[in-house]
Amino acid sequence: MGDFLRVAVESWYVMAPLFLGSIMALAICIEKAFHLSRAQVDPARLMNKIKEAIRRRDFRVAVGYCEATPGPVAKVLATAIELRTLPDEQIKQGVEESVLTEIPRLERFLPTLSSIITLAPLLGLLGTITGLMKVFSKFAYEANPNPAMLAGGIKEALYTTAVGLAVAIVFFFLHNVLSTRIDSLINQMEKSVVELLNFMRMEGANDAELQATQQN
Secondary structure: OHHHHHHHHHOHHHHHHHHHHHHHHHHHHHHHHHHHHHHOOOHHHHHHHHHHHHHOOOHHHHHHHHHOOOOHHHHHHHHHHHOOOOOHHHHHHHHHHHHHHHHHHHOOOHHHHHHHHHHHHHHHHHHHHHHHHHHHHHHOOOOOOOHHHHHHHHHHHHHHHHHHHHHHHHHHHHHHHHHHHHHHHHHHHHHHHHHHHHHHHHHHHHHHHHHHHHHO
């Protein structure tokens, strides 16, 4: 522990960015985990409630179900219901715009997290190189250098690479977990809106058939 603290102080120009980057990456992971946990819903249950309201032609209640449910899935479904009276092409465009609006919100801060993961091992390598330069510069003017001191100096220099790799590995794993959950939400969002559009289209066709039968 003493060696590590000494290296951290001597290599502050590397350790400080690694420390700050770790705090920032951890804050991003906590924020994303909280946001994704709130956005996670049961799409089947929500869809059943929306379909039942649409069958009763109570579209305001259907939109209310969506507004009462947090997350991007409910927001996109609400957009599809509100645009139901428009032509199919305009409904499709409106829904696509809503999806494209929600995706950046889900992926917010992930590029920053990726940058920290990429830079961490590079900073660690930089600390090792500068540390080795210091070690060899000390022995350059010694007639009989002590191998034990040289080995100890190299060991200390390698601490920065170890820290950089540790930061990158931990947050690379967390980044993959978050990305998987985001991809799942995006797929869920797209699948649910297609299901709802098909359902509303069928309900509209049933209305047209009923009106035609009544007129005959």
